[in-house]
Amino acid sequence: MASTSLTLIVRPRGKPIRGLPEEIVIDPKDSVAGLYKKIAASSKSSIHRLKITKGSDGSAIPISGVLTIEQTGLRNKSTIDVKDLGPQIAWRTVFIVEYLGPLLFHPLLYYFRPIIYKTSEAPSELQTLSLILISLHFIKREYETLFVHRFSLATMPARNIFKNSAHYWLFAGLNIAYWTYAPSAPTAQWPNPLIKYAGIVLFIVGELGNFSTHLTLRNLRRPGSTDRGVPDGASFKLVTCPNYMFETIAWVGIWMVNWSLSTAVFLVLAVVQMSLWARKKEMKYRKEFGDRYKRKRFFIFPGVY
Incomplete structure (x- = not known):
């Protein structure tokens, strides 16, 4: 019986990869993940450190346990290019490190106010409330992570952890904390009960809505799989990324409690970044799911954007 195996021509893309075979034989019914494992075994590397693209058009071949070699369009004697992405770090680790910054800076500046600001005044009600809300937000983030x-994606380039962490450590951590717990900060003043309680309500609504959305997104992806289903649910009928909508609501609530310009700056930066991510996500959903996906007009804010 004639063999149904395919022989793929393997080329390094960029710098040479030690142990990379010139050819690899694989069954067309095998998964793409199997192809990655074979090449990783030959080069004694992690599959997450490798990126495989088609030699014909340069399109990426994603790691997938569902997608088969045959479905990628590769045929006998097709050429694939393999790139070494360099040292990698798990995305879960990246998120844990990112959110750790605010969880360190806020208690530090709150409890060491007498030394940092050279004051004998006790923290105000709003300063204490700000510490509680911001800490709860990032504790929730760590729990979700x-x-x-x-x-x-399982990993990212290890060098990027510094860039990714800077946003949270500097803007959500040190910058917000320094100006929130200062004796001259708006949070040191007597609170307006109406604004304070409105901020708390928005914070609670935002955090619960965000958590609920994350649970929905989690259930769209099978354990151990990178494949996902079509996002659905009440909030997903309004916008592409309701998790970003609720994230914004929660931070508006925090800002209404502390009225700090530093919080407003972080909120604006976050909304701009989430807007870019949400638009990109909408385009990805349309391409990935086709007619199964109901296109959204708004990405984050109903009636606005």
Whole structure:
């Protein structure tokens, strides 16, 4: 019986990869993940450190346990290019490190106010409330990272952890904390009960809505799989990324409690970044799911954007 195996021509893309075979034989019914494992075994590397693209058009071949070699369009004697992405770090680890910054800076500046600001005044009600809300937000983030999120990509380049962490450590951590707990900060003043309680309500609504959305997204992806289903649910009928909508609501609530310009700056930066991500996500959903996906007009804010 004639063999149905395919022989693929393998070329390094960029710098040479030690142990990379010139050819690899694989069954067309095998998964793409199997192809990655074979090449990784030959080069004694992690599959997450490798990126495989078609030699014909340069399109990426994603790591997938569902997609088969045959479905990628590769045929006998097709050429694939393999790139070494360099040292990698798990996305879960990246998120844990990112969110750790604010969880360190806020208690530090709150409890060491007498030394940092050279004051004998006790923290105000709003300063204490700001510490509680911001800490709860990032504790929730850490919990979701450990027990809720399922990542489409297992790793990222290790060097990027510094760039990714800077946003949270500097803007959400040090910058917000320094100006929130200062004796001259708006949070040091007597609170307006109406604004304070409105901010708390928005914070609670935003955090619960965000958590609920993350649970929905989690259930769209099977454990151990990078494939996902079509997002659905009440909030997903309004916008592409309701998790970003609720994230914004929660931070508006925090800002209404502390009225700090530093919080407003972080909120604006976050909304701009989430807007870019949401638009990109909408385009990706349209391409990935086709007619199964109901296109959204608004990405984050109903009636606005």
